[in-house]
Amino acid sequence: MIADFVKIHGLGKIQDLLTLEMELTQAGYTMDDLMDFVETKRRLLRKKEQIRTPSKVSGCGAQMLLYQVNTAPGNQTGDDSKHVWFCPVCLSQEFTPKTFNQIIKESISGDASKQAPREGE
Ligand SMILES: [Zn+2]
Numbered sequence: 001m002i003a004d005f006v007k008i009h010g011l012g013k014i015q016d017l018l019t020l021e022m023e024l025t026q027a028g029y030t031m032d033d034l035m036d037f038v039e040t041k042r043r044l045l046r047k048k049e050q051i052r053t054p055s056k057v058s059g060c061g062a063q064m065l066l067y068q069v070n071t072a073p074g075n076q077t078g079d080d081s082k083h084v085w086f087c088p089v090c091l092s093q094e095f096t097p098k099t100f101n102q103i104i105k106e107s108i109s110g111d112a113s114k115q116a117p118r119e120g121e
Contacts, residue, residue, distance in 0.1 A: 047108075054107035056094075058087035066103065069095065 006014050024034060056064045064085040069075045077084075081095040083103065096103070 054103050056085050058085075058090060058092055060087060060090040060092070062087050062089035064088075064094070068100075 021031065024031070054066060056066075058064045064087045067075075067084050067086055069077050069081050069084050077095060079095070080097045082099055083096050085094040085096070087093075098106075
């Protein structure tokens with residue numbers, strides 16, 4: 001029943017919704033436009049989330065963590081590594097000279113296995 005729906009959400013909230021829909025219509029948009037926009041925004045946010053947390057699975061199947069190296073006196077590796085993948089379960093380490101941007105790019109395109117950087121990019 002519509003009365004139950006109104007009761008659950010409260011008359012104030014329903015009024016806000018109606019006002020919002022009226023303003024949306026007056027601005028020349030439909031509810032579908034709004035939903036498309038919100039969905040696109042959500043998708044972008046999800047993508048951003050993925051970008052923030054590149055990931056790699058260790059030989060033991062655990063999620064590896066990414067740390068920067070050679071940025072301070074305490075994390076020198078003696079080579080040109082910029083990052084290290086570290087497994088918190090089996091403690092295995094994998095050093096990489098890749099920048100954070102390169103790692104992100106690979107984690108998005110799913111090309112983490114390709115070692116050689118492509119020319120002309
Ligand atoms: Zn492991």
